[in-house]
Each structure stands twice: as structure tokens, then as C-alpha cells.
Amino acid sequence: MVKSHELLVQDHWRVIDQSSSGLYNRALQSFGMDDTLCASVGKGLSPATARAWVHQNTIVLGIQDTKLPFLQEGVDFLRENGYDVIVRNSGGLAVVLDEGVLNLSLVFPEEVKRIDINRGYDAMWELVKEMFRDFDQVIEAREIVGSYCPGSYDLSIDGKKLAGISQRRIRGGVAVQIYLCVNGSGSERASLIKTFYDRSIKGAETKHIYPKIVPDVMSSLSELLSTQLTIADVMMRFLKVLQNKSDRLTMESLSTEEVLLFPDYLERVIERNDKVLEH
Known part of the structure; x- marks a missing residue:
């Protein structure tokens, strides 16, 4: 039986680094980008691809969040605090x-x-785990109750969530996505989402179950490892692991075929987002 982590072993890893350039784009572009890569990699037009991306203050809602009874009040609160609000095309x-x-x-x-x-x-x-194996900390995968966007693959240290994982599948390609809280305050981020839900629910009964957020159960890698990490530090760890897992690692941008595919996938993401938020 093939071990799960053997997916990391590839003859060729192509890396698209948008950890700096992404700051100048809306997060919607990243979801359009991953859809494009799914289609391209799934068709065999491109090798296995790893992409890194960072965006300025953005709250990414799941489709279920759009069913909140007082959603507009919650969205207004987030925007008043300087956050762009979008709806992603994957679960959570x-x-x-x-x-x-x-x-x-x-x-x-x-x-x-x-x-x-x-x-x-x-x-x-x-x-x-391999990226941070030099630290004497165990990174677990289990649901952290009280966190935002809880799931069975919440990554945590000492019971405090630092990351969440999701997946997106299109046309024979699979994108496994993770957000890693590298630095800053995990509990402050959680407090922001807690207030969003408080404003969006206001004690009303809801068809769906939403998390009762306890800010103290969320943290960042810098806080948990007692080391001030930067995005660049973590990027180097990321690239080192991929290099060890492949015969060839290349830093690239979109191929010609992907550049042609991207506008259509981005348009779909934007249309879906606008339709849901308008509704």
C-alpha cells in the first residue's frame, strides 16, 4: 500500500512563489489560480506544482457562511475594520x-x-511536520474545538491550532491547500471571526452549525515555537523539503497554456463570489 506522504515524492516539483507578489492582488485571484493549475496539472500539461501565496487583510468565507441570518451586518463589521471579504469556491x-x-x-x-x-x-x-522537524514540538492533526473553520485535519501544537487544510478538485487535478499562521496573534485573528459570527447570528436559530469560537485555542507558529519566524523563513523550509523530495525543483511562473486558461477560471470565481455576496 502506498504511503500517503509519498505524494510529496515527485520527479519534478514546479514552484510558483507568489508570497510577495500576491500582496498586490485580491485573494480571489489565488482561487482562480489554483483552479487553473488543477486543470493544467490534471491534463498533464504541467508537472506537480507547489504554489505559495500571501494576501493583505482578507476574510475568506465558505458557502455555508453566506446562509448566516444577519450576514450583511457581519460583513459590514469586517469591512469597517479594513478587511476585504470574499467567498471561496471550496468547502469550510x-x-x-x-x-x-x-x-x-x-x-x-x-x-x-x-x-x-x-x-x-x-x-x-x-x-x-518535515518543515519544522528541528523543533522539539509535536504537530498533531485533529479537530480543535473552538477554532475557526474547524476540521479533522486542523494542525496544532499543545492543543492550539496553527493551520487548516482544504482541497479542491477539477478535471483530474487535486489542489491541497493550507493556511499557516506564521506570525502575529492567532487569538486576535480568532477574536475577529468570533465577532463576525456574533454580529451575523445575534442569537438567532440557524439551519447550519457554526463554530463557537474560543480565541485562546488559536495561535501562530512564532508564538508556539517561541521563535520569531517570517514568511521568508518558512518559505525556505518549504523549498528545502520539496527539494529533498524531488530530482528536480524549478521556480517558474504560469506556462503559456495556463496564461490562456487563467482568465476564464478567474472570471468564474469572481462571478460566483459576486453572486453569493449580492444574494
């Missing part, structure tokens, strides 16, 4: 992006054998 609930949060996407082709969901999650968990 609200998360925070800012200059201290590094997002990583691993895009694989499904080829002959289907990559089951847990196998993709395990590969990302293994990657993060």
Missing part, C-alpha cells in the same frame, strides 16, 4: 488571511489512481 467556513499567514497549495494529477481526500490531507500534514 470563515478564515483570516493577512501578511502573517502563508498559504501553500500542492497540486497533483490524479492520473490512474484516485487520490482520496485523507491521502491529500496526510501529504500536507507530513510536509508541515
